[in-house]
Amino acid sequence: MRLLIDDVQLWDGTDSPAQPRMSVEIRDGRVHWIGPASEWRGSRTTARVVDGRARTLIPGLMDCHVHYSSPGGPEWITRFTDPLPEISMRAVELAEASLRSGVTTARDVGAPHGVSIRLAQKARAGEIRSPNIRAAGTWIAHRGTYVPFARHFGEPAELRAAIRIEIEEGADLIKIALAGWNEGARPQGATDIPFDQKLLSVAVEEAHRRGFKIACHANDPTSCRIAAHSGVDSIEHGMYLEAADLETMAKNKTFFVPTMSVWDAMLYYSRAVEWPEARKKRAEELRTGSRSAVNAAVKAGVQIALGTDAGGGAARHGRIAREAELMVECGMDPRDALKAATSSAAKLIGEDERGTIKKGTIADLVLLDGNPLESIGALRLIAAVFQEGRGVA
Numbered sequence: 001m002r003l004l005i006d007d008v009q010l011w012d013g014t015d016s017p018a019q020p021r022m023s024v025e026i027r028d029g030r031v032h033w034i035g036p037a038s039e040w041r042g043s044r045t046t047a048r049v050v051d052g053r054a055r056t057l058i059p060g061l062m063d064c065h066v067h068y069s070s071p072g073g074p075e076w077i078t079r080f081t082d083p084l085p086e087i088s089m090r091a092v093e094l095a096e097a098s099l100r101s102g103v104t105t106a107r108d109v110g111a112p113h114g115v116s117i118r119l120a121q122k123a124r125a126g127e128i129r130s131p132n133i134r135a136a137g138t139w140i141a142h143r144g145t146y147v148p149f150a151r152h153f154g155e156p157a158e159l160r161a162a163i164r165i166e167i168e169e170g171a172d173l174i175k176i177a178l179a180g181w182n183e184g185a186r187p188q189g190a191t192d193i194p195f196d197q198k199l200l201s202v203a204v205e206e207a208h209r210r211g212f213k214i215a216c217h218a219n220d221p222t223s224c225r226i227a228a229h230s231g232v233d234s235i236e237h238g239m240y241l242e243a244a245d246l247e248t249m250a251k252n253k254t255f256f257v258p259t260m261s262v263w264d265a266m267l268y269y270s271r272a273v274e275w276p277e278a279r280k281k282r283a284e285e286l287r288t289g290s291r292s293a294v295n296a297a298v299k300a301g302v303q304i305a306l307g308t309d310a311g312g313g314a315a316r317h318g319r320i321a322r323e324a325e326l327m328v329e330c331g332m333d334p335r336d337a338l339k340a341a342t343s344s345a346a347k348l349i350g351e352d353e354r355g356t357i358k359k360g361t362i363a364d365l366v367l368l369d370g371n372p373l374e375s376i377g378a379l380r381l382i383a384a385v386f387q388e389g390r391g392v393a
């Protein structure tokens with residue numbers, strides 16, 4: 001079946017401006033022809049024609065940081081320990097909600113029991129309505145830190161083994177979590193963050209040696225210092241990244257995935273469900289830190305990819321537009337925020353055939369009843385979502 005998106009404003013995911021009055025023909029799941037609407041020479045009777053007038057066509061969105069195993073919300077961490085059947089069924093529903101919001105590719109960066117790997121397999125097989133998923137399996141963290149349902153290690157050999165196991169179990173990338181000691185777990189004389197620079201370089205070396213990318217959770221000042229100079233492929237959250245860190249990241253081409261939806265949702269919940277003062281204060285600190293880190297990252301020329309942390313932080317699924325809005329509020333040009341959600345995200349995830357609209361690319365597309373390059377909130381005005389050329393929303 002041929003699909004023609006006719007007479008539409010087209011933004012192709014690159015630095016080029018949007019072009020008016022274009023048509024895009026899709027055949028066998030890929031972009032077959034792009035050109036001025038007046039120059040299309042096919043037959044309208046044999047093609048499915050979608051009216052593109054007063055609409056903008058953009059590449060399918062990519063969320064580089066989600067957790068479909070949790071719904072987010074005010075008690076998001078507890079939701080990760082729900083019964084496994086509940087987590088598994090819910091993941092299918094949340095992936096579909098994400099797809100409907102225009103996310104055609106997602107990086108699921110951590111799930112208990114490696115649920116995300118199964119979900120990614122089902123999505124790949126076309127058995128569920130879901131974004132194309134790149135899954136990290138389970139988080140890897142130092143024993144005594146982070147969440148109890150992560151995969152924990154103590155010694156370097158155990159860290160290498162943890163990475164090997166994730167890969168054997170089908171992970172598409174490795175997710176490392178730097179974090180301080182949990183209450184009562186800290187041995188005498190231990191440093192604040194046990195996952196130090198040396199251990200992190202072991203992880204980077206092991207993942208890269210096996211041909212896998214490595215994403216690093218860092219949301220406190222020490223973790224940000226360690227992560228920025230380690231050679232990981234992306235730093236997640238990074239609320240306390242400073243000028244020297246960002247300079248190194250720009251030099252090493254390390255991606256920054258700011259996940260600003262986290263503090264945004266937390267600030268909302270702190271009012272809506274009357275959180276205790278300490279939690280409210282923490283959310284405000286995260287906002288301040290995150291805003292200045294993103295501002296400075298833009299100035300330093302660090303590559304930024306969009307990630308909401310839906311499920312893993314307080315943010316709920318299906319709200320990618322909010323993250324893009326926050327990027328623009330932090331000084332990013334709307335086009336750069338859109339690139340962070342398309343072509344730049346594709347670069348981080350390693351999806352060469354997605355993230356831009358060019359002849360031959362996979363036809364993951366979003367059609368909007370508005371122009372997000374003028375007003376980023378137009379990302380909410382979804383007219384249609386296409387995945388490999390099929391209308392899915």
Ligand SMILES: [Zn+2]
Pocket residue numbers: 065066067109309312313
């Ligand atoms: Zn997360």
